[in-house]
Amino acid sequence: MIRVAGIGLVLFVLVPAAAGTSTTRPPVALTASPAHVALAGSGQSTIRVTNSGSRPVLVDVARAGFSLDLRGRPRISPSGGARAAGAWLSIRPRRLALGSGASSVLTVSSRVPRRAEPGDYDALVLLTTRPQQGLGLAVRMRIGVVVVVRAPGRIVRRLELRELRVRRAGRARILELLVVNRGNVTETLGRNRVDIALHRQGRMHVRLRPAAREVRPRTSGIVQFFYRGRLRGWVTARVRISAGGAGVQRSFRIRL
Secondary structure, three states, X not given: OEEEEOOOOOOOOOXXXXXXXXXXXXXXXXXXXXOEEEEEOOOEEEEEEEEOOOOOEEEEEEEEEEEEOOOOOEEEEOOOOOOEOHHHEEEEOOEEEEXXXXXXXXXXXEOOOOOOOOEEEEEEEEEEEOOOOOOOOOOOOEEEEEEEEEEOOOOOOXXXXXXXXXXXXXXXXXXXXXXXXXXXXXXXXXXXXXXXXEEEOOEEEEEEOOOOEEEOOOOEEEEEEEEOOOOOOEEEEEEEEOOHHHOEEEEEEEEO
């Protein structure tokens, strides 16, 4: 199983049909809190790891890079790209032994290089359970906690609204907004920051808001809006991103 916390969850579990003796708890269930760690420059934070499963587990701790595809789905990658912070992190301890219901604390420290460009860099702290021999279980679980390190210096917020497309899904319409983040910090685009107002003949018919997603520095991402109303044909879609120095507006002519 791979699960990346804090940037949209991905879950995959492989368990034999006969595995496990508890009907109330799975044999292996690992959680980490917080799911997203932010460090300002060279700093330190902690992550609490809890085994809420019915069996004891051994957990290996490692660093990794990650990326987001256009739709915000996370992918573990060896390098993590140009703005990876993995090499800046140290984690203690590197292995945990957790009984059922037990918790332990990891310490995550960052050391930012002297000449690092200002802005956000990120990495994953990967927690991977080991299959337990002699328990008749074939369960392996991995969770990733996102760590964002902000290198000191001038912060640049700059978003570009590149394109708006309409995709049909039965009676619904999905509006897909392509956003380019040309700044040096990760932007969270959600209901409180982004909206689309649909206009026809000078009248505003409806205002749409998306589910939240993140766009990493110097990458692109698609923000989705769902419309299930009866408005059809050509309309003007006025897109607005508010708050902070990354505020921007643009109008698109689209056909629903």
